[in-house]
Amino acid sequence: MKRTIKKVAVIGSGIMGSGIACHFANIGVEVLLLDIIPRELTDIEIKKGLSLESPLVRNRIVNEHLANALKSKPSPIYSTKFASRITTGNTTDDIAKIAQVDWIIEVVVERLDIKKVVFEQIEQHRKPGTLVTSNTSGIPIHFMSEGRNEDFQKHFCGTHFFNPARYLKLFEIIPGPQTSTEVLDFLTLYGEKFLGKTSVVAKDTPAFIGNRIGIFGIQSLFHLVKEMDLTVEEIDKLTGPVIGRPKSATFRTVDVVGLDTLVHVANGIYENCPDDEQHALFQLPDFINKMMENKWLGSKTGQGFYKKVDKDILTLDLNTLEYRATKKASFATLELTKTIDKPINRFKVLVKGTDKAGEFYRKSFAALFAYVSNRIPEISNELYKIDDAMKAGFGWENGPFEIWDAIGVQKGIDMMKAEGLEPASWVTDMITSGNNSFYTIKEGATYFYNLPTKSQEKVPGQDAFIILNNIRESKKVWSNSGAIIEDLGDGILNLEFQSKMNTIGGDVLQAINKGIDLAEKEYEGLVIGNQAANFSVGANIGMIFMMAVEQEYDELNMAIKMFQDTMMRVRYSATPVIVAPHGMTFGGGCEMSLHADKVVAAAETYMGLVEFGVGVLPGGGGSKEMALRASDLFHKDDVELNVLQQYFLTIAMAKVSTSGYEAFDTGLLQKGKDIIVVNKDRQIAEAKKHALLLAEAGYTQPIRRTDVKVLGKQALGMFLVGTDQMVAGKYISEHDKKIANKLAYVMAGGDLSEASLVSEQYLLDLEREAFLSLCTERKTLERIQHMLKTGKPLRN
Helix, strand or coil, X not given: CCCCCCEEEEECCCHHXXXXXXXXXXXXXXXEEEECCCCCCCHHHHHCCCCCCCHHHHCHHHHHHHHHHHHCCCCCCCCHHXXXXXXXXXXXXXXXXXXXXXXXXXXXXXXXXXXXXXXXXXXXHCCCCCEEEECCCCCXXXXXXXXXXXXXXXXXXXXXXXXXXXXXXXXXXXXXXXXXXXXXXXXXXXXXXXXXXXXXXXXXXXXXXXXXXXXXXXXXXXXXXXXXXCCHXXXXXXXXXXXXXXXXXXXXXXXXXXXXXXHHHHHHHHHHCCCCCCHHHHCCCHHHXXXXXXXXXXXXXXXXXXXXXXXXXXXXXXXXXXXXXXXXXXXXXXXXXXXXXXXHHCHHHHCCCCCHHHHHHHHHHHHHHHHHXXXXXXXXXXXXXXXXXXXXXXXXXXXXXXXHXXXXXXXXXXXXXXXXXXXXXXXXXHHHXXXXXXXXXXXXXXXXXXXXXXXXXXXXXXXXXXXXXXXXCCCEEEECCCEEEEXXXXXXXXXXXCCHHHCECHHHHHHHHHHHHHHHHHCCEEEXXXXXXXXXXXXXXXXXXXXXXXXXXXXXXXXXXXXXXXXXXXHCCCXXXXXXXXXXXXXXXXXXXXXXXXXXXXXXXXXXXCHHHHCCCCCCCHHHHHHXXXXXXXXXCCCHHHHHHHHHHHHHCCCCCCCCCHHHHCCXXXXXXXXXECCHHHHHHHHHHHHHHHHHCCCCCCCCCCCEEECCHHXXXXXXXXXXXXXXXXXXXXXXXXXXXXXXXXXXXXXXXXXXXXCHHHHHHHHHHHHXXXXXXXXXXXXHHHHHHHCCCCCC
């Protein structure tokens, strides 16, 4: 039976419930969001003369929760327009409406007695065959379905989303005793394909996979911080980006999530896992109990491990439990890894450190490796599921077994033994059977060590993905210092940037031209995509700064022309070029997308022409392209200036989309041409499909445009008056005005006496001239220098 999801009901509208509702709305599903009715009126409701029977009052809880979620940052919704897909109601008046939905998700308070009452209500109204799942983070699934009918139990399981539901990719699916395999298979695929998640089927054990390992890791650090006499700042320095973990590292993450949430899960594990060999570790240290007593729970109470006082951030001293000024943490071992780009390659160096940092890594990784090895087969039969859960749920770049492989399996065992720990016996059996690693790569696919067969087996479900890490060397066609071209098969190439932050300099431009040359001569199409954290933060402004400071204007002019010509080559080549942006796609990265035959963007794409922040305008064809796109939207009897103004403001205000969908609203993506992929892991494979489709449909090289309508003095006059008013109102500085006026000149097509049709090259020449002239300005150089030093824009 084919199952489709057109409408879901989410019961419980707290932070998690509203977040889940928003994410279903994100992917185009209709949502019914329900919560309980209030027991008493607020003062405002009394003043308005409302009663507990008034519809406004009865839906107050759900409406307030959803409104708060939609206002929160980062936003749970891709575009504010999508919120209209959510209808609200209450569990007294509207529960019968669940008969019309395809999937019911329970997200009420974590109490078994309340959940059982909710499931009883659901059973009375759901139609047979409807999926029912619980978003519990740890209550055993088998307790929840007790007493329900056969059809309910067959279609019931746990589906644990991680908070925030839009951003964290882990989707744990926990079968109950009677859950059908059809339901598990459907939810696994739906999670990956539609919700954009990493679906992990977990066993029904306390805290499932992600929280069991994640909370162990945090609890282990809580004990280690005291044992080694480390500070809060030192732990956060050691457990952040240096090892491929989020910037918030350990203690800042606890502050954001809430100490009470963490304590709740840790207590649950302590109570429900008496046989865990590390049972004592889940007991809370004294300083945590004291923080709980003081209600120092983190961001929600204004203080936790960190506390903001005016503009200063203070840190909790774990010995005195008093706040003090933050101290900078530094370790010699970390300095040794500065030249190593990828975290996976740093671990070998980190565990060899001779200082406190090296000791810390040896102790913490030894404990982690021993713990995860002992959780198989308790929480999962397959080791890759533990890695997937930690990467998708906790934002780790590498899972525990991947890190262990990087350090060396035997070295990991030696580290454990030094700490008086032992790995699970299956690890020793694995080495004895001739397998020296948990993972291997064969023909572009990842294989894992499977305990029952004692052999390497292919990780299931990867056929829908192309994993560039697995093919980078074996399928390499060409490379230079800034990029690599790989053969994706079926005549499609992929160009992957390898520069720092994927900035675009001369080597990357050379690679784009080489990729198009190869595709035109020997292949069918080219994808420009990568699987780093961000697609590209734009042009190499360090190179621009050096040329401008040295006043090498001829060389700078040549460099900008090379950039423009390369972007035009992306647009006007004899082969389809697909650009696959994700994450930060700024400046030149955005300009590349603007010139593609098609953009296959990840839903989490933050795209913008942000050049104003460094005192210039888009000089790689971006200013030209926005003028061209405005011209294409001019219709007879329209007020053309209004259309042009919208595109002008996208650049002048350095607007960055908060999602791929929002980039359609700012004109950076185009409806009917560009598409969004919710699961970033599928993006390269999807881009390859579209390159093939264009090639197979009979791709013809486009003809360069000479019909771009520009409005000349009419538009220029309006823009100049506008910038004058902005300066007078103190909204922008004099230098902002200068940059905006230069942009106005380009997008108006110069000071032509009347509206005219011009070529793209005419606009590119104006754009390049304006960019160059701004590079001679002291204030622009100050902005570039400030960005290079601090990573933040300067307003001068």
